Amino acid sequence: MIYDVTIDGTTFRLDLNLDRATGRWRCLVDGREVELDAVLPQPDVLSILIEGKAWQIRRERLASSLQIWVGDQSYAAEVSDPRSLRNRKARGDAGKGPRHLVAPMPGKVVRFLVEENAAVEAGQGVVVVEAMKMQNEIKSPKKGIVLKLSVSEGAAVNAGDVLAIVE
Amino acid sequence: MFKKILIANRGEIAVRVIRACRELGILSAAIYSDVDRAGLHVLSADEAYSIGAAAAAESYLNIGKILTVAKRCGADAIHPGYGFLSENAKFAQACADAGIKFIGPSAASMEMMGSKTRARQEMDKAGVPFVPGTSHGLESAQQARDVAAKIGYPVMLKAAAGGGGKGMRLVGSAQELQSALKAAQSEAQRAFGDGEVYLEKAILNPRHIEMQVLADEHGNTVYLGERECSIQRRHQKVMEEVPSPLVDAELRRRMGEVAVRVAQAAHYHNAGTVEFLVDPTLEKNFYFLEMNTRLQVEHPVTELVTGLDLVELQIRIAAGEKLPFRQEDILIRGHAIECRIYAEDADNNFFPSPGKIETLMTPAGPGIRLDSGVYAGWTVPIDYDPLLAKLIGYGQDRQQAIARLTRALPEYFVGGIKTNLGLFRRILEDGDFQSGKIDTGYLDRLLAAKVGREDMGVEKSVAAIAAAVFSVLDSTANQTATKPGAAAESSWKRTARTEGLT
Numbered sequence: 001m002i003y004d005v006t007i008d009g010t011t012f013r014l015d016l017n018l019d020r021a022t023g024r025w026r027c028l029v030d031g032r033e034v035e036l037d038a039v040l041p042q043p044d045v046l047s048i049l050i051e052g053k054a055w056q057i058r059r060e061r062l063a064s065s066l067q068i069w070v071g072d073q074s075y076a077a078e079v080s081d082p083r084s085l086r087n088r089k090a091r092g093d094a095g096k097g098p099r100h101l102v103a104p105m106p107g108k109v110v111r112f113l114v115e116e117n118a119a120v121e122a123g124q125g126v127v128v129v130e131a132m133k134m135q136n137e138i139k140s141p142k143k144g145i146v147l148k149l150s151v152s153e154g155a156a157v158n159a160g161d162v163l164a165i166v167e
Numbered sequence: 168m169f170k171k172i173l174i175a176n177r178g179e180i181a182v183r184v185i186r187a188c189r190e191l192g193i194l195s196a197a198i199y200s201d202v203d204r205a206g207l208h209v210l211s212a213d214e215a216y217s218i219g220a221a222a223a224a225e226s227y228l229n230i231g232k233i234l235t236v237a238k239r240c241g242a243d244a245i246h247p248g249y250g251f252l253s254e255n256a257k258f259a260q261a262c263a264d265a266g267i268k269f270i271g272p273s274a275a276s277m278e279m280m281g282s283k284t285r286a287r288q289e290m291d292k293a294g295v296p297f298v299p300g301t302s303h304g305l306e307s308a309q310q311a312r313d314v315a316a317k318i319g320y321p322v323m324l325k326a327a328a329g330g331g332g333k334g335m336r337l338v339g340s341a342q343e344l345q346s347a348l349k350a351a352q353s354e355a356q357r358a359f360g361d362g363e364v365y366l367e368k369a370i371l372n373p374r375h376i377e378m379q380v381l382a383d384e385h386g387n388t389v390y391l392g393e394r395e396c397s398i399q400r401r402h403q404k405v406m407e408e409v410p411s412p413l414v415d416a417e418l419r420r421r422m423g424e425v426a427v428r429v430a431q432a433a434h435y436h437n438a439g440t441v442e443f444l445v446d447p448t449l450e451k452n453f454y455f456l457e458m459n460t461r462l463q464v465e466h467p468v469t470e471l472v473t474g475l476d477l478v479e480l481q482i483r484i485a486a487g488e489k490l491p492f493r494q495e496d497i498l499i500r501g502h503a504i505e506c507r508i509y510a511e512d513a514d515n516n517f518f519p520s521p522g523k524i525e526t527l528m529t530p531a532g533p534g535i536r537l538d539s540g541v542y543a544g545w546t547v548p549i550d551y552d553p554l555l556a557k558l559i560g561y562g563q564d565r566q567q568a569i570a571r572l573t574r575a576l577p578e579y580f581v582g583g584i585k586t587n588l589g590l591f592r593r594i595l596e597d598g599d600f601q602s603g604k605i606d607t608g609y610l611d612r613l614l615a616a617k618v619g620r621e622d623m624g625v626e627k628s629v630a631a632i633a634a635a636v637f638s639v640l641d642s643t644a645n646q647t648a649t650k651p652g653a654a655a656e657s658s659w660k661r662t663a664r665t666e667g668l669t
Contacts, residue, residue: 014635057633071577132519
């Protein structure tokens, strides 16, 4: 199977095959063959041996991203199948159009700092969400106009909920 | 000795107190709010009682409900932990009135230490050193200008009823004073319902060092050594250690003796902590900041270097026992460092990160202690403090304690929510930290510096291989989970559906 994996901005082409009868792996990284063995001791925890060197890997599947932990460092990972139509389409769309401000964590909407149709700068605070006794300002990802405030003050929100839309 | 102790708290500290009760053969009764039914402290206790809604005011801060439960279950003592009602004099008094022993100081001692201006007046009388400034709330802007001119700029404005950095302002010159005073007063009024503000000399690059004291109810008071707490963010401690790299035996003795004087002046009994601001210049002058009239979050580092169990001693003191040792029996041996593990996203403005813990792997081995309040499958509620656990490393010296923590951190993994675990490797590897050059501004400076990941190249390709391996295993698992034909078909259908519709 062929995957394009992007780790913090660097893309690797991985060609992996698992022979399920023997449990043997065959692995090509950017066309170069690498000696690989892998087992999954528990869900989302992977032990891999690369040319004899042992790595313990943990995976976090978050609402917004996939994180791969190597030791105590985490890397944002994007895995795509280069043959998939969806992934090719998605790549072309990046960066354009209205941007959603989403709640980074579950909490309560304390107040909005701007009104609908207001002009905002990139990095300007738009809404305050309270969680764990702390008030957190959610900032605009870009310069633009606030198209819509999607929730009301006092509302309970979950991580990933859209709070406002900026175009 | 007590038969049953009610623990008026939650999270890791409630678990810590339950452990001490069990070792002493005392029954433990937990209380829980609606979101904490499955909390680790409830699972660990001998008894547990519901006390209401998630909001702390409805549950863990509700004196009436807690005392009703304590009476109903027949508890003869209450341990308040830290936070919540632990420094609430009304609660201590209400316990006394109900005939239930409050494990901590008297309401009168708490009241004296609770108001910064009042504490200052009393401590002045006892000859405790203070940062130069006003011991009373400021009466006018003119008075502020006069005092500031006398002691010299920079000065610091502070809320009398304050804490956690609210109502505090650093003032660099006379021009800034008037507007800073107004801002501090209104912030204090909003935060504490009391606009009283005082002024003192600002110590630049100060260290925050505190002294643990222990006093029984028979007039014996000892100090158990210092804790270096300079590594802070937004005035909240992140990492603590003992001994402090700054403190030698002579300074420890001087600070300890002052701390004992402070406790005695407040007629203090049980465990308490006297906080000092230490000027890192040659003279190492230290000034009284405040007394925390409770067990501190960071008490384990003191336990490791003294070999004492502070919670057990708290319970024994409350039960009327005498301190089983004298000052000269107390020895500081080895070095301990604590990391506070918070549910917050260190890569994204330290936003809080409550939610479900999907995977949890914990460190162990020589010199590692973990005081935790969570487990895999637990949903960290949005309603309370983000402290999940405390990871403490102990070694024969500072270098070994650092090496052990550095070894233990990669063994620790909390999946599903964000934590600040990644921050500690940065601190432990930092040259200034390793040479003990830390002050209360240290962490802000470290965080402002660019992160350099030198060894990233190799790790990145490893992460890429791992991500692809996960994908292969996922698709294999999907195929074997159902009948091969059906799986292939449904997977094609699913792909077609998502790609067609999105």
